[in-house]
Amino acid sequence: MRKVIALGGAALMTALSITSVRAAEAPAKIQKDCAVCHQMSGPASPDLAARQTRKGPPLFFTGNKFRRDWLEAWLQKPTRIRPAGDFAPDHAAKGPEGDAVDAASLSGHPAVDAPAAKQIADYLMTLTPNTALLAKEDYTPGRVSARIGAMDFVKFKGCSGCHKDTPKYGGFSGPELHTAWQRLQPPFIVSYIRDPAAWEPRTLMPNKHLNTAGIHKLANYLRTIGEKPEKAK
Numbered sequence: 001m002r003k004v005i006a007l008g009g010a011a012l013m014t015a016l017s018i019t020s021v022r023a024a025e026a027p028a029k030i031q032k033d034c035a036v037c038h039q040m041s042g043p044a045s046p047d048l049a050a051r052q053t054r055k056g057p058p059l060f061f062t063g064n065k066f067r068r069d070w071l072e073a074w075l076q077k078p079t080r081i082r083p084a085g086d087f088a089p090d091h092a093a094k095g096p097e098g099d100a101v102d103a104a105s106l107s108g109h110p111a112v113d114a115p116a117a118k119q120i121a122d123y124l125m126t127l128t129p130n131t132a133l134l135a136k137e138d139y140t141p142g143r144v145s146a147r148i149g150a151m152d153f154v155k156f157k158g159c160s161g162c163h164k165d166t167p168k169y170g171g172f173s174g175p176e177l178h179t180a181w182q183r184l185q186p187p188f189i190v191s192y193i194r195d196p197a198a199w200e201p202r203t204l205m206p207n208k209h210l211n212t213a214g215i216h217k218l219a220n221y222l223r224t225i226g227e228k229p230e231k232a233k
């Protein structure tokens, strides 16, 4: 299944070519190119239909969400983050053992060359409307063992119903989290788990009303698995 998804992505990656432009023109061009599928300026819509029909996740708080080095690298070589796309019901099919991902219905993400990736990352990292949300968090990354962390993530907190914590295990309706630590700013991880709707009013992620220690434990687990990508694969 995963191989099919990866191949589909590779085939489509070259379909769109996005190149860098003169610095002064970059913001307008990026806004235009990416707005085809992404919300590029806030605030997020509270409309449920808009969430269900959007073509991609919002990018207007990129500077509050992603690690810049990850972003620049990913734009050049995008890999699938949401195993069943941005709205899983559109890409789920009945399989012999329940719901499965309908890989053929997914397309890959457009890739850009290195100069364009730098230009896009430079611009998107300036989009920081939610700095105040991050400032509420006081998180110093700590440690949790992979075994204890996995038990917590899977059994006690029920995150694996929707998220993968290894490429093999977990649900497919949410973004995979085995590379979350490389992808996301730690305060964003903590803030999103605490109150997903503060980021996206129509998020499909439930608010589990966890206490701060519980949230930090989950973030530490994402660190544990994310800092050892070669073992998670």
Ligand code: HEC
Pocket (backbone or CB within 6 Å): 018, 030, 033, 034, 035, 036, 037, 038, 055, 056, 057, 058, 059, 071, 079, 080, 081, 082, 083, 085, 086, 109, 110, 120, 175
């Ligand atoms: C044809 C629609 C389409 C276009 C055009 C497009 N994207 Fe995307 N983008 C998506 C989809 C769908 C996803 C979710 C992919 C996944 O989760 O695997 C995505 C994901 C992303 C992500 C990760 C977001 C997250 O929250 O995980 C970034 C960053 C991104 N796109 C940047 C861009 C930029 C920059 C442009 C313009 C140069 C662009 N995209 C153009 C459809 C598109």
Ligand code: HEC
Pocket (backbone or CB within 6 Å): 086, 157, 158, 159, 160, 161, 162, 163, 173, 174, 175, 180, 184, 189, 192, 193, 200, 202, 203, 204, 205, 206, 208, 218
């Ligand atoms: C019912 C499914 C579901 C459950 C259960 C769930 N999530 Fe989510 N989560 C999602 C979806 C879906 C998103 C993306 C928001 C969207 O697409 O509307 C998300 C987003 C996230 C993000 C942001 C990731 C990104 O790249 O944008 C983090 C971090 C996260 N979840 C952590 C957790 C943790 C930790 C748990 C367990 C306490 C959990 N989630 C439980 C569905 C779920």
